[in-house]
Amino acid sequence: SQKIEQNSEALNIQEGKTATLTCNYTNYSPAYLQWYRQDPGRGPVFLLLIRENEKEKRKERLKVTFDTTLKQSLFHITASQPADSATYLCALNNAGNMLTFGGGTRLMVKP
Amino acid sequence: GAGVSQSPSNKVTEKGKDVELRCDPISGHTALYWYRQSLGQGLEFLIYFQGNSAPDKSGLPSDRFSAERTGGSVSTLTIQRTQQEDSAVYLCASQGVGGIGETQYFGPGTRLLVL
Numbered sequence: 001s002q003k004i005e006q007n008s009e010a011l012n013i014q015e016g017k018t019a020t021l022t023c024n025y026t027n028y029s030p031a032y033l034q035w036y037r038q039d040p041g042r043g044p045v046f047l048l049l050i051r052e053n054e055k056e057k058r059k060e061r062l063k064v065t066f067d068t069t070l071k072q073s074l075f076h077i078t079a080s081q082p083a084d085s086a087t088y089l090c091a092l093n094n095a096g097n098m099l100t101f102g103g104g105t106r107l108m109v110k111p
Numbered sequence: 112g113a114g115v116s117q118s119p120s121n122k123v124t125e126k127g128k129d130v131e132l133r134c135d136p137i138s139g140h141t142a143l144y145w146y147r148q149s150l151g152q153g154l155e156f157l158i159y160f161q162g163n164s165a166p167d168k169s170g171l172p173s174d175r176f177s178a179e180r181t182g183g184s185v186s187t188l189t190i191q192r193t194q195q196e197d198s199a200v201y202l203c204a205s206q207g208v209g210g211i212g213e214t215q216y217f218g219p220g221t222r223l224l225v226l
Contacts, residue, residue, distance in 0.1 A: 006153075034214075041219070041220075042219055042220075043115070043202050043218050043219050044154070044202075044215075044217050045217070046215065049214070089154070091154075098159060098167070099144075099156070099215065100156065101146075101153045101154040102153050103151075104153055
């Protein structure tokens, strides 16, 4: 069966450290993968997109990698700040432009 | 500019009642999605509208759920004979032309509680 797995346990890190979140998938062949941020009581907000032929994408303190062999994407936040605390969702296209979302990982950055 | 708006923001209803949830997408966006998010869970796809094409209803959990999109803009999600397991946040997202990799812009959601 098709699955998208993100660590359901919260990730707690100290301010200034690098946060690394994992998204693993099975039985998908996505053309791209997206990462979203969701704050409590709000809808998800798009952060980054990475295509199947890209290994890495960066945006300011964010970095995403995409390994289609391992069927895994890693999402990194460098020099993390308490304001980065949120739930981070990965999503991939499973048919055309339809997105399927993972369950999200909650990140807590402590000052 | 205006983003995606949803109404009501919160809805409490009794089991067995019908509810209507509204989504106003970003003006000019041709693609519109409805998702459901239960507490602490990821987003569950419900239905997808793209322009004048027939909607993709493959995610609707039962025939109590239906949605329509009038004039290619506003969309209404209707849940008939609500059950307690329907309690969740219902999120709407719109997308420019539904192209490959295009960003989805989400509304704030409607929190539905079925008593």
